[in-house]
Amino acid sequence: MSSYNIALNFEDGVTRFVECKAGEKVLDAAFRAKINLPMDCSDGVCGTCKCHAESGTYDLGDDYIEDALTDDEKESGLVLTCQMVPQSDCVIAVPASSTSCKTEHSKFGATVTSIEQHKDAAVVLELDVDGPAPVFLAGQYVNIDVPGSGQHRSYSFSSTPGASKISFLIKKIPGGVMSTWLESAQPGNKVELTGPMGIFYLRAVERPLLLLAGGTGLAPFLSMLEVLVRANSQQKVHLIYGVTRDLDLVLVEAIQAYTEKLPNFTFSTVVADAESSHPRKGWVTQHMPADCLNDGDVDVYLCGPPPMVDAVRKYFDDNGVKPNSFHYEKFTPNVVPKTHEHPKV
Template identity: 75%
Template sequence: MASYRIALNFEDGVTRFVECRDDEKVLDAAFRNKINLPMDCSDGVCGTCKCRAESGAYDLGDDFIDDALTADEAASGLVLTCQMKPSSDCVIAVPTTAAACKTGQQKFTASVASVVPHNDAAIVLELDIEGAAAPAFLPGQYVNIDVPGSGQSRSYSFSSASGETRVGFLIKKIPGGLMSTWLEHAEVGTKLELTGPLGSFYLREVQRPLLFLAGGTGLAPFLSMLEVLARTNPEQKVHLIYGVTRDLDLVLVDEIEAYTKRLANFTFDTVVADVASSHPRKGWVTQHMPEDVLNGGDVDVYLCGPPPMVDAVRKHLDDTGVRPNSFHYEKFTPNAVAKEAA
C-alpha cells in the first residue's frame, strides 16, 4: 500500500504535512492528524470541503454531485477533500486559516552548525535539526527563528531543500540588526527555536517556462527551488535574474553557476544597480528582462525582493502588456518579523 505526502497550505500561510494512503481520502488523513479541514457532510454533497489542488495526481471518484463540484471546477483543479484519494504527493490550498481548522504552527529545535559571512552583505547560516525527523516544507517557504535572549523572532526563507536534517538560510547583514548582531558571536552548537513552515510563496507544479527574479538576499528561496528542480530535472526552461545594489552584494554566484551543470535548461544573469560598478549588466532587473524569457506570457514568474522591486516589476509587466500565466511574489524588508506574499 502506497502512502503520499500531502501539504496543506492554509490562507494564513501556515503549512502542515500529512501522510495519506492511496486508499484513504485526504479529509480522513487530515482528521487522523488532528487537522479539522472544513466539512459538513463528508459525502460529496455539500461542497464545504472544497479546496484547490495545486500539484499532484489524484482520483475524485464519482460519488459526488454536480452542486458540490462541477465538471468545470474539477477541471480547474478544485477538489473535494472528502472524495480525493492521492496517487502522488500533492499540495492543497485550503481556503481558511489554520486556526479555524484547529491546527497551529509547528515548532522545532535546531543547533547552529556554521555561520559564514559573505563580505559585508550577507551571512549563510546552517542549522542542524534536533531529533530524527527532518522538517518538511515547500521550496520557497520560510520559518521564524527566535533570536536568543531577545524575546523576538525574524523570518528567513530556506535556501536548502526539504527533507534534510541540515537546513540553510541566506541572511542580509544589517549593521546593528538584531539577528546580524547575535550571529557575530554565535557559537556552534547553540540551540535555536524555529516556527514554521510558513508562506504562500512556493514553487508550484512546473508546467511551463519559469522566470525567477531575486533581489539581494531574496535569492534564498530560489536556491531551495533550484535544488528541488535539479533533483527532478524538468525539461522546462528556467531563467534567474539576480539583482543587487553593489558588487559586494553578489553572493553565492558559484552556487548558482553550479546549477547550470545540473539543470540542462537553466540560465541566469546578474545585475548591479550601482552606476559606478564595472559589472557588464548595470541598472535594474526590469532593464534586463528580454522578451524571450517572458515567452509571450506563457511563463510562471516568481519574484522575491524588497517592496520597490516588486512594485517596479509589476509596473513593467503592465507597461509592456505582458500578462504571465501566473505571478507569485514575496515582499520583504530587512527587519520584518513577518512577510507578505501573493
C-alpha cells in the same frame, strides 16, 4: 503500502503536512492528524469541504453529486477533500485559517553547525535539525527565534525540502537583532524555529520559468533550483539576480553550478550601483530578455525588497506583459514576508 505527503496551505500562511495512506481520503488523513478541515456531510453532497488542489494526482471517484462539485470546478482543480484519494504527493489550498481548523504552526529545534560570512553583505547560517527533517515547499520560510532577545525573524529556506541540514541566506543589518546575535553565535548554539509558512513556493512546472531575485531574496530560488534538479526538469529556467552593490553579489558560484546540473538553466547578474564596473548595471527590468518572457507563456517568481517588486509589476503593466502566473514575495528587514499570486486573467 505507499503513503503520500499532503501539504495543506491555509489562508493565514500556515502550512501543515499530513501523511495520507494509500486509498485514504484527504479529509480522513487530516482528521487523523487532528486537523479539522471544513466539512459537513463527508459524503460528497454539500460541497463544504471544497478546496483547490495546486499540484499532484488524485482520484475523486464518482460518489459525489454535481451540486457539490461541478465539472467546470473539477477542471479548474477544485476538489472535495471528503472524496479526494491522492495518488502522489499533493499541495492543497484550504480556504480557511489554520486556527479555524484547530491546528497551528509546527515548532522544531536545531543546532548551529556553521556561520559563513560574506563580507558585510550577508551570512549563510546552517543548522542541523534536532528531530525529523522538516518538510516544506521550496520557497517557503520559517520564523527563527533569536536567542536571548524574545524576538524572531523570518527567513526563507535556501536548502532542499526534506534535508536534516537546513540553511538560510541572511542579510547583514548593522544593529539588527539577528545580525547582532550572529556576530557572537558559535557552532553548537541552539535555536527554535516555527514553520513552514508562506504561499510563495514552486508550483508544478509545466512551462518556462523566470526567477527574479533581489539581494538575499536569492535564498528561496536556491531551494527551488535544487528541487528542479531532483525532478530532472527539462523546462527553460532563467534567473536574474539583482543587487545594489558589487559586494552584495553572493553565492554566484552556487548559482553557476546549476548551469551544469540543469540542462536549460541560464542566469544573469545585475548591479544597480552606477559606479560599478559590472557589465550589467541598473535594474532587473532593464536586463530582461524578451525570450525569457516567452510571449506570456511563462511562470514568474519574484522575491525581493518592495521597490523591486513594485518596479517589476509596473514594468509588466506598462509593457503589456501578462505571464501565465506571477508569484511574488516582498520582504523588508524585521518584517514578515508578504506573499502574493497573480494568475493571468
